[in-house]
Amino acid sequence: xxxxxxxxxxxxxxxxxxxxxxxxxxxxxxxxxxxxxxxxxxxxxxxxxxxxxxxxxxxxxxxxxxxxxxxxxxxxxxxxxxxxxxxxxxxxxxxxxxxxxxxxxxxxxxxxxxxxxxxxxxxxxxxxxxxxxxxxxxxxxxxxxxxxxxxxxxxxxxxxxxxxxxxxxxxxxxxxxxxxxxxxxxxxxxxxxxxxxxxxxxxxxxxxxxxxxxxxxxxxxxxxxxxxxxxxxxxxxxxxxxxxxxxxxxxxxxxxxxxxxxxxx
Amino acid sequence: xxxxxxxxxxxxxxxxxxxxxxxxxxxxxxxxxxxxxxxxxxxxxxxxxxxxxxxxxxxxxxxxxxxxxxxxxxxxxxxxxxxxxxxxxxxxxxxxxxxxxxxxxxxxxxxxxxxxxxxxxxxxxxxxxxxxxxxxxxxxxxxxxxxxxxxxxxxxxxxxxxxxxxxxxxxxxxxxxxxxxxxxxxxxxxxxxxxxxxxxxxxxxxxxxxxxxxxxxxxxxxxxxxxxxxxxxxxxxxxxxxxxxxxxxxxxxxxxxxxxxxxxxxxxxxxxxxxxxxxxxxxxxxxxxxxxxxxxxxxxxxx
Numbered sequence: 001x002x003x004x005x006x007x008x009x010x011x012x013x014x015x016x017x018x019x020x021x022x023x024x025x026x027x028x029x030x031x032x033x034x035x036x037x038x039x040x041x042x043x044x045x046x047x048x049x050x051x052x053x054x055x056x057x058x059x060x061x062x063x064x065x066x067x068x069x070x071x072x073x074x075x076x077x078x079x080x081x082x083x084x085x086x087x088x089x090x091x092x093x094x095x096x097x098x099x100x101x102x103x104x105x106x107x108x109x110x111x112x113x114x115x116x117x118x119x120x121x122x123x124x125x126x127x128x129x130x131x132x133x134x135x136x137x138x139x140x141x142x143x144x145x146x147x148x149x150x151x152x153x154x155x156x157x158x159x160x161x162x163x164x165x166x167x168x169x170x171x172x173x174x175x176x177x178x179x180x181x182x183x184x185x186x187x188x189x190x191x192x193x194x195x196x197x198x199x200x201x202x203x204x205x206x207x208x209x210x211x212x213x214x215x216x217x218x219x220x221x222x223x224x225x226x227x228x229x230x231x232x233x234x235x236x237x238x239x240x241x242x243x244x245x246x247x248x249x250x251x252x253x254x255x256x257x258x259x260x261x262x263x264x265x
Numbered sequence: 266x267x268x269x270x271x272x273x274x275x276x277x278x279x280x281x282x283x284x285x286x287x288x289x290x291x292x293x294x295x296x297x298x299x300x301x302x303x304x305x306x307x308x309x310x311x312x313x314x315x316x317x318x319x320x321x322x323x324x325x326x327x328x329x330x331x332x333x334x335x336x337x338x339x340x341x342x343x344x345x346x347x348x349x350x351x352x353x354x355x356x357x358x359x360x361x362x363x364x365x366x367x368x369x370x371x372x373x374x375x376x377x378x379x380x381x382x383x384x385x386x387x388x389x390x391x392x393x394x395x396x397x398x399x400x401x402x403x404x405x406x407x408x409x410x411x412x413x414x415x416x417x418x419x420x421x422x423x424x425x426x427x428x429x430x431x432x433x434x435x436x437x438x439x440x441x442x443x444x445x446x447x448x449x450x451x452x453x454x455x456x457x458x459x460x461x462x463x464x465x466x467x468x469x470x471x472x473x474x475x476x477x478x479x480x481x482x483x484x485x486x487x488x489x490x491x492x493x494x495x496x497x498x499x500x501x502x503x504x505x506x507x508x509x510x511x512x513x514x515x516x517x518x519x520x521x522x523x524x525x526x527x528x529x530x531x532x533x534x535x536x537x538x539x540x541x542x543x544x545x546x547x548x549x550x551x552x553x554x555x556x557x558x559x560x561x562x563x564x565x566x567x568x
Contacts, residue, residue: 087464094458099483108468109468109469109470111474140559
């Protein structure tokens, strides 16, 4: 059981949303969302604020059920939180546990594993996010960017096939944000996991994504699915000055603008 | 204001992207010898002694007046009596006097037993109510009713229910001091937050671990605050419960010494109560400092 230091690759999952809708009483939050999240790629859902992204994430992670439609993960309908799913929340200070040191935080979701394997996974995850040697700190002794890296390490330690990220970089400063975007792309390329990021930042969506799923204002539908063919590895200067990047960004911006102001049907 | 700023490190604005600057400067804040006042510690200690010294001075002055002096024994006589009653045994009894064994220990035993029951009951029920909004709504009125009852009024009821002896006293203490713990536990559990609860769900943490590693530690700061309030309540209730139908205890000793016009004995008991209160609080703070070290650090960082 020593090969476990590198999470299994090539078994990455595919997520399928088929006409998913969710209403709360009279209020229709998500009208009908159909989308495919390809395996071993980074997909980004981008939409105006209040586009029902939290609802959608709760449904995908099995914490909530759609009013109609279905969600499949690896070809199996999602019922409850599926195995192989991990999540990084927007607010690291609220999702990490301040009473546990960093290594305990990272190891907490894999508490059921034998101690030796657990320690190995923590070591690997901490190394992946560049935090080796910080294991004995408490989260609140770290900067925001470091805390969010702990949250990513915690997700990685559970060897996810699908990594969900809810506005993961909305609470950190711009420089840290850029570093964390590159960190995510490096880890994704190394481990081949499927990543689904939800954001309202258009630049971020184009920079990270292999596929962008653009949502409308609520009640949400998918406006367009865009394949981003920018070469990898990407770079904050080269990629963001690439005419193709500028073109896609402009396109996404126009989509969000027009939909944001459109009256709901 | 030039107090101890030498240790501050000035990080240049254009700091290179090193981990060192990202890490916050204050890794568990180094123990500073300047307490909150900002004075060196001997000064602080002196300042803290001013009020007790003043109280003893006033006490002495009152004891010297002709009329009040009949009842108020002077501090020295009272202290001598305290030593005689409570601290004058031989080595086989750890130098503790008869009154310590006959009255102090039974009293402290009842207070701790009552407080112990209150902590267990308060935390268990508080967690049950805190994690379920339905249960909270259902039992809220009952909790508020129990909390607002002046519990010493129930002393008779407890005698009736549990007879004489220790149990009515212990249960009265437990019943009276359970409320701050219960309410704070409910509050603490519901303050843990949506995101942490959601994180526990997404990572499929089993219920038992959620309880012991998320709910209880998360609620611990509030629970400790509740226990601290209850601790001083328990001493008050300990005395009240011993004023009637009692054969020993500090409360009994207070009444007894007054009835026999033994005012030095009376003031000696008051000295014991002061020491007891301070000792309880000190021990509690030491436990809290250990258990909630993370919380102090976390709140300091957020200031």
